[in-house]
Amino acid sequence: MSTMPDTAVSRRGLLRAAAIAAPVLVLGIRLGGVAEAAGAPAPFKPNALLSIDGQGAVTLALPRTEMGQGVYTSLTMLVAEELEVEPTAIHIELPDGDPARFGKLGQGTGGSSSIRDSWEPVRQAAADARAALIAAAATHWKVPATELRAEQGKIVHAKTGKSATYGAFVATAAAAPIPEKTPLKTPDQYRVLGRRMHRLDSRAKVNGSATYGIDVMLPGMKVATISQTPVLGGTLANVDEAAAMKIKGVRQVVKLPDAVAVVGDHYWAARKGMDALGATWTDSVNAKLDQATIVAGYAKASEGPGASAMTEGGLDAALQDKTMAGAAQRLSAVYQQPFLAHAPMEPGNCVLHLQADRCEIWTGTQVPDAAREAAAAATGLPIEKVVLHNHLMGGGFGRRLEADFIVRAIEVAKQVKAPLKLVWSREEDTQHDLYRPYYYDRIEAGLGPDGKPVAWTHKITGSSIMARLYPKYFKGVDADAVDGSVKTPYTIPSQRVEFVRHESPVPTSWWRGVGGARSAFVVESFIDELAAAAKQDPLAYRRALTADPRAQAVLDLVAEKSGWHTPPAAGRARGVALISLWDTHMAQVVEVEKSAETGVRIVRVTAAVDCGTPINPLGIEAQIEGGIVFGLSAAMFGEVTVAGGRIEQSNFHDYRVLRINEAPTIAIHIVPSTQTVGGMGEPPVATVMPALANAVFALTGKRVRTLPIAKALMG
Amino acid sequence: MTTINVNGKDRTVDVEEDMPLLWVIRDVLAMPGTKFGCGAGLCGACTVHVDGEATFACQTPISAVGTAKVTTIEAMQDTPIGKAVQEAWVEADVVQCGYCQPGQIMRAAALLAKTPKPDDAQIDEVMSANLCRCGCYPRIRAAIHRAAAQGAVA
Numbered sequence: 001m002s003t004m005p006d007t008a009v010s011r012r013g014l015l016r017a018a019a020i021a022a023p024v025l026v027l028g029i030r031l032g033g034v035a036e037a038a039g040a041p042a043p044f045k046p047n048a049l050l051s052i053d054g055q056g057a058v059t060l061a062l063p064r065t066e067m068g069q070g071v072y073t074s075l076t077m078l079v080a081e082e083l084e085v086e087p088t089a090i091h092i093e094l095p096d097g098d099p100a101r102f103g104k105l106g107q108g109t110g111g112s113s114s115i116r117d118s119w120e121p122v123r124q125a126a127a128d129a130r131a132a133l134i135a136a137a138a139t140h141w142k143v144p145a146t147e148l149r150a151e152q153g154k155i156v157h158a159k160t161g162k163s164a165t166y167g168a169f170v171a172t173a174a175a176a177p178i179p180e181k182t183p184l185k186t187p188d189q190y191r192v193l194g195r196r197m198h199r200l201d202s203r204a205k206v207n208g209s210a211t212y213g214i215d216v217m218l219p220g221m222k223v224a225t226i227s228q229t230p231v232l233g234g235t236l237a238n239v240d241e242a243a244a245m246k247i248k249g250v251r252q253v254v255k256l257p258d259a260v261a262v263v264g265d266h267y268w269a270a271r272k273g274m275d276a277l278g279a280t281w282t283d284s285v286n287a288k289l290d291q292a293t294i295v296a297g298y299a300k301a302s303e304g305p306g307a308s309a310m311t312e313g314g315l316d317a318a319l320q321d322k323t324m325a326g327a328a329q330r331l332s333a334v335y336q337q338p339f340l341a342h343a344p345m346e347p348g349n350c351v352l353h354l355q356a357d358r359c360e361i362w363t364g365t366q367v368p369d370a371a372r373e374a375a376a377a378a379t380g381l382p383i384e385k386v387v388l389h390n391h392l393m394g395g396g397f398g399r400r401l402e403a404d405f406i407v408r409a410i411e412v413a414k415q416v417k418a419p420l421k422l423v424w425s426r427e428e429d430t431q432h433d434l435y436r437p438y439y440y441d442r443i444e445a446g447l448g449p450d451g452k453p454v455a456w457t458h459k460i461t462g463s464s465i466m467a468r469l470y471p472k473y474f475k476g477v478d479a480d481a482v483d484g485s486v487k488t489p490y491t492i493p494s495q496r497v498e499f500v501r502h503e504s505p506v507p508t509s510w511w512r513g514v515g516g517a518r519s520a521f522v523v524e525s526f527i528d529e530l531a532a533a534a535k536q537d538p539l540a541y542r543r544a545l546t547a548d549p550r551a552q553a554v555l556d557l558v559a560e561k562s563g564w565h566t567p568p569a570a571g572r573a574r575g576v577a578l579i580s581l582w583d584t585h586m587a588q589v590v591e592v593e594k595s596a597e598t599g600v601r602i603v604r605v606t607a608a609v610d611c612g613t614p615i616n617p618l619g620i621e622a623q624i625e626g627g628i629v630f631g632l633s634a635a636m637f638g639e640v641t642v643a644g645g646r647i648e649q650s651n652f653h654d655y656r657v658l659r660i661n662e663a664p665t666i667a668i669h670i671v672p673s674t675q676t677v678g679g680m681g682e683p684p685v686a687t688v689m690p691a692l693a694n695a696v697f698a699l700t701g702k703r704v705r706t707l708p709i710a711k712a713l714m715g
Numbered sequence: 716m717t718t719i720n721v722n723g724k725d726r727t728v729d730v731e732e733d734m735p736l737l738w739v740i741r742d743v744l745a746m747p748g749t750k751f752g753c754g755a756g757l758c759g760a761c762t763v764h765v766d767g768e769a770t771f772a773c774q775t776p777i778s779a780v781g782t783a784k785v786t787t788i789e790a791m792q793d794t795p796i797g798k799a800v801q802e803a804w805v806e807a808d809v810v811q812c813g814y815c816q817p818g819q820i821m822r823a824a825a826l827l828a829k830t831p832k833p834d835d836a837q838i839d840e841v842m843s844a845n846l847c848r849c850g851c852y853p854r855i856r857a858a859i860h861r862a863a864a865q866g867a868v869a
Contacts (some may be wrong), residue, residue, distance in 0.1 A: 043809075209748065344848055659846065
């Protein structure tokens with residue numbers, strides 16, 4: 001029986017904090033029927049998600065944001081299943097930021113939570129809407145509702161052969177109470193869920209018509225770009241405003257305490273104006289800060305006491321220490337993971353029109369509700385006077401959980417009398433990110449005579465994103481940072497996990513996987529070390545250590561599909577990793593060979609996943625493929641470093657990510673399941689990083705404990 | 716004043732000679748399908764065709780365009796290769812966030828125009844100019860093969 005502090009609040013829960021804290025709290029997403037003015041039948045709006053018009057056309061207000069992960073398709077499938085319409089027949093709308101509209105569901109999108117959070121309430125909303133339409137048809141046709149069924153957007157009465165589209169019943173349905181707790185379909189009744197469904201947003205994304213925040217243009221709009229203090233915490237000293245104003249198309253220079261923006265007719269004028277400004281900066285106390293000092297700070301902090309995140313095998317630390325001391329074999333290691341940038345393809349940007357009494361914003365954000373609140377705070381306007389139109393995002397990865405792009409645009413716009421688009425350069429985006437935290441992990445295990453761990457201590461040192469964003473929930477342990485360490489897939493009789501909060505001047509935030517991915521790299525690398533020390537096959541070692549049949553099943557599946565039990569070709573080696581995180585079980589095998597350029601070439605990745613009921617296998621495969629490439633980029637090359645108080649990396653030449661010629665072939669195998677749904681955005685990222693490091697060990701004998709791998713291998 | 720031919724039409728703009736084609740297309744001609752990613756020729760999000768050659772628009776000053784014909788993603792569905800590539804992209808479910816895809820499609824179409832049946836190595840060599848942070852690479856390969864198999868250049 002393990003013990004965890006009851007203050008453990010998940011990142012997923014906190015993403016909904018804006019909605020939870022909203023003054024207009026509604027129960028669930030049930031806002032009640034909205035009967036509109038009489039006349040032509042008004043659309044039937046059974047809840048905040050759905051609208052059905054007099055023609056029977058269904059509109060879904062998507063309660064999660066689309067950054068590529070596929071909710072456009074998967075959430076629509078949830079609705080289509082229960083509403084009995086085709087997914088392709090549903091019109092999808094990206095709703096404005098609204099902390100109240102979706103009640104407890106909120107709009108925040110992160111933590112691999114979209115499907116998990118929507119699974120019950122979205123299906124329920126659709127099922128209740130279907131029941132309302134059936135009830136309305138029963139009233140119209142004067143037949144028992146039990147004789148009616150919904151099918152392909154129509155209500156059908158089999159006995160009489162009557163049939164009419166949903167549109168015929170919207171007025172009646174809108175006038176009646178909305179049914180509640182309509183029974184949901186059982187897996188044997190699924191018609192849509194589990195279907196290999198093509199993405200619903202492809203067409204617009206292949207012909208250039210999809211509109212991202214950066215694409216918005218307003219009449220009379222000016223375009224600005226920004227330079228923020230290169231030294232962390234520095235301030236703006238001087239600018240040559242006259243030189244900038246001489247550039248054709250430059251309209252204005254906006255000075256802020258720690259930044260400067262140039263406003264022009266278009267981005268190029270603003271860019272040239274910025275170059276002409278020759279901005280100088282006043283250093284801060286960080287002017288001499290370098291990476292070695294930062295890392296030394298983490299190392300030192302890790303020697304101090306930690307807050308208990310979890311303990312197993314008795315609360316008595318002395319007893320745990322005794323178990324460790326009595327082990328037949330002891331291993332200890334330090335793992336270090338660097339700051340990482342998000343580097344989404346769409347650089348930071350925000351379009352807004354700020355006026356004295358109102359502010360209208362067009363942008364792509366993962367948190368339209370919370371971002372609107374942040375905008376209200378930054379403008380000083382009441383939230384009703386702030387409108388936020390959300391857009392598709394050119395990548396999120398956690399970067400767009402922060403509202404700084406919007407707040408910066410507001411700061412600039414306060415001095416500009418025109419609608420404004422603020423576009424960050426790639427360099428600005430890279431150097432003024434809020435980075436994945438640096439993590440410094442100390443881990444130790446004692447093995448029994450059979451080679452299995454009998455004692456395990458793990459101390460995680462890193463910054464706390466939760467403490468920064470939600471200080472009232474922080475009681476010494478960052479529940480997100482320790483995710484995946486307080487609960488591993490393995491049975492170990494004595495365990496102690498501690499967290500040490502340590503902050504450097506480098507700002508940190510969520511990043512695809514954050515704490516869980518940190519844990520997976522350390523735990524799965526270290527388990528590999530234990531297997532090697534026990535002279536056991538690393539896959540079989542894991543299989544024997546986990547009691548979870550679902551974890552065992554994905555290990556068995558990945559072993560079979562990767563050919564684990566057959567030796568790899570000469571010059572190649574394989575590594576394995578297993579996670580049970582975000583309600584998903586995933587195992588991966590990575591096969592590598594040597595490379596003169598980067599130390600190792602990733603040949604092939606095989607993934608096996610049990611994510612509960614698969615909603616859209618095509619979407620799951622896309623998330624896994626993409627997550628693997630994203631995780632490999634980070635593991636191979638990802639590293640943000642500081643010199644002279646400045647972020648050293650600036651663009652894709654020195655913040656390297658995988659290119660197509662470096663991408664492995666990927667095979668994915670999904671375990672059929674009717675269990676409750678798991679997350680999919682982050683598991684593949686977390687799994688592939690240790691699987692690669694373990695493959696590198698199998699190939700080279702070198703245990704990479706400090707990422708990135710290319711640097712560890714090539715120097 | 717500078718006149719360039721974009722998607723078959725002459726367009727006259729009043730901009731400085733060093734203004735990159737990317738910003739002329741996006742901010743002056745108001746055609747946002749061509750994307751800004753890095754401004755340094757490192758990511759390929761801004762890829763357009765200049766006389767059929769896949770070109771980084773962010774690295775091409777308008778003065779260098781001259782009488783060459785510029786083609787952007789907005790006109791790709793009007794060409795047999797462009798249409799075949801777009802259809803293959805949809806069928807293979809390539810896109811995720813989609814932001815890099817106009818550039819990917821422009822480069823893939825230029826590849827197929829020269830090499831109607833590219834193998835994986837040829838695809839990798841050409842397409843490595845374009846980054847995708849969502850990691851769509853395996854599907855880009857598959858979609859190019861699909862477009863090639865359907866006789867994109869027929």
